[in-house]
Amino acid sequence: MTETSQLQSVLDRVDADFDASVQRLFALLRIKSISADAAFAEDCKAAAAHLAADIATLGFTTEVRPTGGHPAVVARGNGNTGDRPHALFYGHYDVQPVDPLNLWHRPPFEPAIADHADGRKIIVARGAQDDKGQLSTFIEACRAWKSVAGALPIDLTIVIEGEEEVGSKNFVAFLEQHKRDLAADYALVCDTGMWDRDTPAITTSLRGLVYEEVIIKAADRDLHSGIYGGGAQNPIRVLTRILGGLHDDNGHITIPGFYDGVKDVPPEVLEQWKKLNLTAESFLKPIGLSIPAGETDRLLIEQISSRPTCDINGIVGGYTGEGSKTVIPAHASAKVSFRLVDGQDPKKIRDAFRAYVTARLPKDCKAEFLDHSNAPAIALDWGMKPLAAAKRALTDEWGKEALLVGSGASIPIVADFKRILDVDTLLVGFGLDDDNIHSPNEKYDVKSFHKGIRSWVRILAALAAAPK
C-alpha cells in the first residue's frame, strides 16, 4: 500500500468502527471518577484499570501505577523502535463534581446520544468532553492504525492521570519519579478546543492560574444583628468591600503590580485577530449575555485570551438557607482566581493579592489564605517541528485552515512537561465553547468525536513523516 492509500484505509476503518467507538467511550463515561471527592476513590481506580486493560489491546504494555493520590496509567507501545519520532500522549480520566445535580437533564454518569436544540447530535455525560471524550479520540485513532496497519506509525508512550481536576499535585511528583520511563521527543495533549464548529485549532499559549481562597474572620462567634449590628465588624461586609474593589470602572484589576511584565500582543497578530471577528454577538449571545465584561480598552478576543483576569469563583458566609436570619457571622470566605499571561510571575501575583487583602483589613479582622493553584502562563514554541505537521493534518481533515490560537484556559501540566521532561507540547483538541465542561449537561459533539479520531489518524501519519 502507498502511504496515502494506507492512510485512507485507516480513515475508512474509523468510519466503519465509529458506533463501537461510541460504545467504548460510553463504558468509560459510566465510571464515576470524580477526583475531588474521596467517596469516589474506588471509581478512580476502576477508571485507571479500565483504561489500562483497553489500551493493552492496542499493542501496548500497560501498567496502573500508584501516585500520592489517584493512580496513573502508563502505556508503552510494543512496536516502539527508537528510530522513529517518539510522542508522549497525555490525558486525564478524572472528572469534575456534578453538583448542582438538579440542573442535569439526565443522570451525569448515564451517557447517551441526544439532539441539541439546533439539530446537532451530542454525547451527554460528565466527562463527555473533558477529558474522557477528548482522550478517547486519540485512543480510537491508535486502535484504527493498529487494526489496519498492525502497528502505530510512530513510537508512543501514553500516560493518563487521575487528578487533573484537582491540580495534578501528585502527578507532578510522579513525573519526577518516572521521568526516564516517560522520555519522548514531544508531548501530545487533547484537552483544548476548536476555534469554532468548523475550524480546527492548535493552542499555542495558555493562561496561567493562581487560585486563592480567602477566609475573613471577625468575632469569635456568630452574633445577633439586633444586639451587635452597627457595633461589631461583619466579615461579609469586609469581604465584599475588599473583593468589590478588585476591578476599577474600566474593568482593570487594581492590585498593585498586577500587570507588571504583561506584554501587548504584537500588532500583526492583533491585525489577524481583528479579522477573526470574534464579537459579543457570536461569543456572548449564546450564553445570554451581550456586553464584554473585561477591560474596556481591549478587544473581546484580548480579554479572553491575551489579557490576565480575575474572577471570584465562589463566595459564602452567614445564613444562606430559605427565609431570613439576623446573624452577623464569625467568618466569610471566597475563592478568587487569576488567569495569568506570559510575563506574570504566579508567586508574585499570589503575594500581591494577599497583600492587597491584608492592607484593607480592619484591625479587628484576620484573613487566612489557601493556595489551590499557582501555575504560570505558557507560550509554546511556534517553531516546534510537530506543529507544522499537525496543522497540515488538521487542515486536510476539516477542509479549513487550522488556526494557531491562544487559550484562556490553563493546563499547568504543560509547564511541568517542559521543566521535568524537557519536551514541548502540541495542544490539539475538539472541544466547543458550548460543551458545558465543569457544568451540568456537559456534552461533546458527535462530530467532534468522529472527526477528532480522524484528525489524530492524520496527525499520527504526518508526525511519522516529519523530522523528530
Added chain:
Amino acid sequence: MTETSQLQSVLDRVDADFDASVQRLFALLRIKSISADAAFAEDCKAAAAHLAADIATLGFTTEVRPTGGHPAVVARGNGNTGDRPHALFYGHYDVQPVDPLNLWHRPPFEPAIADHADGRKIIVARGAQDDKGQLSTFIEACRAWKSVAGALPIDLTIVIEGEEEVGSKNFVAFLEQHKRDLAADYALVCDTGMWDRDTPAITTSLRGLVYEEVIIKAADRDLHSGIYGGGAQNPIRVLTRILGGLHDDNGHITIPGFYDGVKDVPPEVLEQWKKLNLTAESFLKPIGLSIPAGETDRLLIEQISSRPTCDINGIVGGYTGEGSKTVIPAHASAKVSFRLVDGQDPKKIRDAFRAYVTARLPKDCKAEFLDHSNAPAIALDWGMKPLAAAKRALTDEWGKEALLVGSGASIPIVADFKRILDVDTLLVGFGLDDDNIHSPNEKYDVKSFHKGIRSWVRILAALAAAPK
C-alpha cells in the same frame, strides 16, 4: 396578710419552688418548635398544646387557636374582674433553627444546667432565653401568685404565638381577627435584655427591620472561567462591588436618602448615655473584637441603639465546596438587613436599597429581590402609667436603679399591638448580651431565670397598685 407580707410570701414561694420551675422550663425546651422549618410543624403544635395545658393549671381558660401558620395559645384569667388593670402578656414558643449543629457543645434540645467559664450557672438549650426562658419567668411568677394568694393581683390575658422568628405575618392577621378577645389596658412582653448582669432595664425604643434578599443573575448557565473569564460578567463580582459600596470609609451608609428623618438623641439623653460608659472593652472584648465598626463619628452606644445600620447576613454564589472549581456562576445572592430608627420609613428604605442596587447593575445583569421583613422602629411612650410601677419593682428586686434603654433589636409586634389593639407595651426582660440567641450554645443565666420570676412577681404587685 398585709400587701407587703403577701408579696414576701409569694417571693418565698418562688425560691422554694425554683427547682421545679427549672424542670418545667426544661420540659418546654425539649420540644423542637423551630418555626422556620416545615419539618417541625408538629413540634410547634406540641409546644402550643403543652403551654395551654400548663397555663390552665394556673387558673386560666386556655385555648390553642389556629392561625394561617403555627397555632397560638390564648389564655384568659378565670379571676378577671373587669375592675382591675388588665394586662395582655405576649410571648412566643417558636425558636430559631439550630444550624450549624456541629458548633453546639451539647444537643440543642436536651437542656441542662452548665457552668459558664466564669463560674455562672447557665441553662443551655435552643430557646433557653429566646423566648421560652423569658416567657417562663412570667408564667412561673403567675404560678407563685396563684399558689400563695389563690388568684392573680390583676386581670390578665396571655397570648403566645409560634411564628415570631419568621416574622409573625400570620399572627398579625390573628390579632385583627381576635382583637376583642385580646382587649387590655396595656401589653407586657418579656423578650428583651438587662443593661448588664446586675442592672435591670426597661426597653423604651426598638429598631425597625428591613430585610431584603437580592439575587444577581448574569449568563444563563454556569461558565468555565478558562473560556469565558475576562469576557463574561461574573455575578459574584457584580454583587461584591455593589454590596462593598454600601458603607463609606467612615462607616456611613451610602444609599441616597437612607438617613432622611433620623433624629439625633436629645443632648440630655446623650449625657446620660455617656455616663453609662459602654466601652469597646466591655461590649466587644467578650466576643473577640476591640474596635467599634459603626459610624466613626458616633458613640458605640449610639451605633448599637439609636443609629440605623446595614448588615449583610448571608451571601452565597459559585463553588463553595472544598478545593477549587474554575466556575463563573450564573447567579449569586445575598441577604441584607437594615435596622431602622424612629423617623425612617421602612418602605422608602426598601425602595432606596433596590434603586441603589439596580442603578449599579451592568446592563447584562438582572437583580431580583425578596422582601423578608419591613417593620418600622418603635419609640414607646415614656409617660405610660405601668412604666413607673415596673421601674420601682425592678429596682427593688435588683437593688440597682432600673434603666430606660433603647434596644438595637426589633420586636415588630409592638407596633401591631398599638395599631390593632391600641395598647402601649411594657418591655421587660432578663437576657444578657452573651446569651448566644440565634446562635449555637444559646443560654440563659440561672440568675436571670430566678430573679426574672421574682421581678415579675413584684411587677404584678406594683401594677395592681398603679392606676390603669
